[in-house]
Amino acid sequence: MLSPSSSEAVIRRLYQITQDYERGFEHQITELIRMGLTRFKLDIGILSHVVGELYTVDYCVVPDGIELKKGDEFDFKSTYCAITCKAKGPVAIENMGQDDRYASHPAYQAFGLESYIGIPIRFDGQVYGTLNFSSAIPYTRQFEEIDIDALQLMASWIEVELIRRKQEQQLEALNQKLKFQAYYDSLTNIPNRRGMFKHMMKELNRASRNQSQGSLSLVDIDFFKRVNDTYGHSVGDQVLQQVAQTISEALREYDYVARLGGEEFVLWFPDTNEADNLEVCRRIMASIKRIERLPEPLTVSIGSCQLDCKNCNKIDAADTLADLLEKADKALYQAKADGRNRLVRYEDIIDVKKEG
Numbered sequence: 277m278l279s280p281s282s283s284e285a286v287i288r289r290l291y292q293i294t295q296d297y298e299r300g301f302e303h304q305i306t307e308l309i310r311m312g313l314t315r316f317k318l319d320i321g322i323l324s325h326v327v328g329e330l331y332t333v334d335y336c337v338v339p340d341g342i343e344l345k346k347g348d349e350f351d352f353k354s355t356y357c358a359i360t361c362k363a364k365g366p367v368a369i370e371n372m373g374q375d376d377r378y379a380s381h382p383a384y385q386a387f388g389l390e391s392y393i394g395i396p397i398r399f400d401g402q403v404y405g406t407l408n409f410s411s412a413i414p415y416t417r418q419f420e421e422i423d424i425d426a427l428q429l430m431a432s433w434i435e436v437e438l439i440r441r442k443q444e445q446q447l448e449a450l451n452q453k454l455k456f457q458a459y460y461d462s463l464t465n466i467p468n469r470r471g472m473f474k475h476m477m478k479e480l481n482r483a484s485r486n487q488s489q490g491s492l493s494l495v496d497i498d499f500f501k502r503v504n505d506t507y508g509h510s511v512g513d514q515v516l517q518q519v520a521q522t523i524s525e526a527l528r529e530y531d532y533v534a535r536l537g538g539e540e541f542v543l544w545f546p547d548t549n550e551a552d553n554l555e556v557c558r559r560i561m562a563s564i565k566r567i568e569r570l571p572e573p574l575t576v577s578i579g580s581c582q583l584d585c586k587n588c589n590k591i592d593a594a595d596t597l598a599d600l601l602e603k604a605d606k607a608l609y610q611a612k613a614d615g616r617n618r619l620v621r622y623e624d625i626i627d628v629k630k631e632g
């Protein structure tokens with residue numbers, strides 16, 4: 277019979293291990309298995325996971341010379357786990373080969389383990405797997421109630437931890453979703469205005485630091501109201517999605533596109549001169565004309581402007597962005613006024629030249 281101080285030691289050690297969140301689940305579970313091995317004086321400890329007929333070793337601690345590792349898979353029916361799951365509760369066997377119930381079990385035939393103590397782990401209303409400890413050597417004493425108590429305590433912590441980890445993963449997924457919704461446009465799946473602002477702050481600071489240049493372009497679908505009015509809002513939505521995709525595909529690796537709102541998109545071309553900006557914008561205009569969603573070709577107007585940070589002092593990114601957007605918007609206005617389906621650069625507008 278084990279003394280009460282021995283069970284107190286289990287509780288104390290379990291408390292230490294379970295408080296050690298910062299070291300991660302893998303560390304905690306390995307320490308818990310080690311504690312079980314010391315507690316039961318056995319040498320193989322496993323947390324298994326069972327899905328259908330597949331038994332997988334989730335975590336294990338084994339002595340030198342035993343080839344067993346995390347991720348190893350077995351046929352569930354031929355494992356000791358099958359015995360424990362069938363029992364629906366703790367199982368303790370001191371000498372499997374001498375036990376009429378188990379001597380001919382496929383698990384004993386396959387692995388030949390003599391002593392075994394295991395318990396089912398439940399998760400989400402189902403059996404997740406088992407926590408088990410075993411050895412090829414018969415047990416020298418009888419398993420006691422206090423052994424089962426210790427095993428149940430360990431299993432309870434694992435069950436709580438599995439739930440906690442699942443909730444943590446759900447929370448993380450929810451956070452990712454919220455982040456996506458905050459910075460991406462749900463219709464086109466490209467960044468929205470807020471996402472653009474965040475990206476551009478980094479980009480403009482980088483351009484300033486590297487004293488480099490770049491082009492900003494506003495792309496606006498022509499007569500989009502007519503698309504909605506003629507073919508319906510849902511076709512309008514599909515056109516917006518196709519335009520976003522077409523622009524994304526036409527861009528180079530470091531170029532950037534966001535939906536500014538409505539049928540307007542903003543494009544940023546880092547380290548790009550005017551000639552290169554013209555070339556990419558022309559490519560985009562041609563690609564958009566090839567969209568086949570409507571009976572007539574779709575056209576866009578583009579207003580572009582240039583940022584040149586060569587030989588300039590550190591810029592204020594927010595002010596610079598506002599300035600670039602305003603210039604591109606003037607150029608876009610001009611493109612619309614000149615008849616649409618064209619690209620105008622702010623630097624080429626006559627009034628601007630006069631002012632300059």
Ligand SMILES: Nc1nc2c(ncn2[C@@H]2O[C@H](COP(=O)(O)OP(=O)(O)OP(=O)(O)O)[C@@H](O)[C@H]2O)c(=O)[nH]1
Nearest residue numbers: 496497498499500501502504509512513538539612
């Ligand atoms: N289907 C759809 N339509 C939208 C969305 N956001 C804005 N719009 C529509 O886009 C249209 C924009 O119309 P206008 O600003 O008059 O521009 P336009 O008809 O493209 O004319 P120009 O830009 O001058 O060539 C409006 O009818 C808006 O209702 C959207 O998410 N989905």
